[in-house]
Amino acid sequence: MTTPDRPRIGIGLRLLSGLLMAGMFxxxxxxxxxxxxxxxxxxxxxxxxxxxxVFLWWRLEFPRGLATRRPLAHLLRAGFGALALFASFAAIARLNVAEAILIAQLSPILMAVAAVALLRERLTVWRVAGLVLGFGGVIVMVWPELGAQGAGDARLARIALALLSAVLSALALIMVRSLNRTESPGAIALYFxxxxxxxxxxxxxxGWVMPGGWTLALLIGAGLFGGFAHIAMTMAFRYAEATRLAxxxxxxxxxxxxxxLAIFRLPLATSFVFAVPLVMLGAAIAAAEKSRPEPRGTS
Structure with a gap:
């Protein structure tokens, strides 16, 4: 029996996941x-x-919840996710923040298309409008930064790395949605x-280094933020369709x-101010979509 869609819960969990993921980045x-x-x-x-x-223990799923009937699907999700993590961290280290975030936002678009093609989910007018407005906001926000620098071979290679991360992330998220139909959310995240x-x-x-002091604290923080973020994201896909969350x-x-802006003291660009309404409007339009009523008399 699959979990019925509860879009408000799914959206709230996705927003929480984004905040925690920001701490990790x-x-x-x-x-x-x-x-x-x-x-x-x-x-x-x-x-x-x-x-x-802790999440698995709280849900009384440890170690029982680690059992799976779909080991190959877990392997694919974990493999895509691990490769995306390497590529994402490498891109963040080599590109400026605006460029890395722009390229990363190709992932939900790819995810929405793949969800329609592979999971037979609906791609409604509301969701298309939300995606278009959101992506338009991303373009407005980072366009000045992208146009300020030339693109050599090394730069193209870095951009290709970020694109690879977006593709792998989209594939991993599609696998999360598929696995959530039968598998424990905690187990999905743990295997990854x-x-x-x-x-x-x-x-x-x-070659590794011996971290200490503040560096060690940041590395530990990255893990804690990332762990809680993936729990929230995995649960989000349990309650809402991939195209609804995109x-x-x-x-x-x-x-x-x-x-x-607050930590690294980067200046607030005018383009950012214009981009915020587009991004928020896209999210609001997607959230305003009415859920399809569940059919009665089915189990």
Missing amino acids: VCVKAVSDDVPLGEIVFFRSAFALIPLI VLASMLGALATLPL PFEYVALLWPILAD
């Missing part, structure tokens, strides 16, 4: 110059185990974390930019 950005990529992924994954195990840890450990021969990816992108 701030921690990752702060240590990216001093800590190797594989080590960052390892700490983010290892300390994400703490909230995930374990796959990321294994992938990170494979980079140990490339516009709220654009609301989630506001938090990292606000964090940059």
